[in-house]
Amino acid sequence: MTEGISVDLGSATPPYEQIRLQISALIAAGGLTAGTRLPAVRSLAADLGLAAGTVARAYKELEQAGLIETRRRNGTVVVGLPANSAAGTGVPGSGGAGTGAAAAELNAAVERLILAGTKAGLPDEELLALVRVTLQRHPKEPAGPSSTVE
Numbered sequence: 001m002t003e004g005i006s007v008d009l010g011s012a013t014p015p016y017e018q019i020r021l022q023i024s025a026l027i028a029a030g031g032l033t034a035g036t037r038l039p040a041v042r043s044l045a046a047d048l049g050l051a052a053g054t055v056a057r058a059y060k061e062l063e064q065a066g067l068i069e070t071r072r073r074n075g076t077v078v079v080g081l082p083a084n085s086a087a088g089t090g091v092p093g094s095g096g097a098g099t100g101a102a103a104a105e106l107n108a109a110v111e112r113l114i115l116a117g118t119k120a121g122l123p124d125e126e127l128l129a130l131v132r133v134t135l136q137r138h139p140k141e142p143a144g145p146s147s148t149v150e
Contacts, residue, residue, distance in 0.1 A: 004031060007048050013118040015050055019058035021111050027067050027078055028107035034080035038068060041076075 005022050007015045026032040038044070041059060045052040059076055062068045070076045117127040 005044070005048070007050065008119065011119050012121055013115065015048075016054045016057040016061070018115070019044075019048075019055060020061050021115055023058070023062055024065070024067055025108045025111035027080065028111065029105065032078045034078055036078040037074065038076040038078065 004026055005019060007018050009015065011018065013021075023032065023038070032038075038059070039047070041055045042052050045055040048055070059068065059070070063070065063076075067079060068076055069079050113131075114127070117130075122130070
């Protein structure tokens, strides 16, 4: 499982946040399914060359988000996307359209965008402004299963 996770120590994004983003993106994209056991904190930390506390913080935040849970005998396992997450985005009440694979793919794309923006040194507000400007350039399609007019 650790082959899907890497940490860029030169990035402005803290290592625990990089781990959290990558694991949540893997869950959203279906790369990690419910019941999948994650590596032990110490094991993942050793594989990544980080302190155990760094990985523990990422796991703690993922657990608070309802994506994973720690079970005494079974270790840390993936729970999946929270039931209250709109369209599988992990953002309660975001009102997104679509579910399942499309939502997971979209969530993974957003996670990649955030990582790329952070790696490029963009502050959150600049990244949000970029998304807003890009959204304004694209026409909105009607909601619903079919966008054709009869």
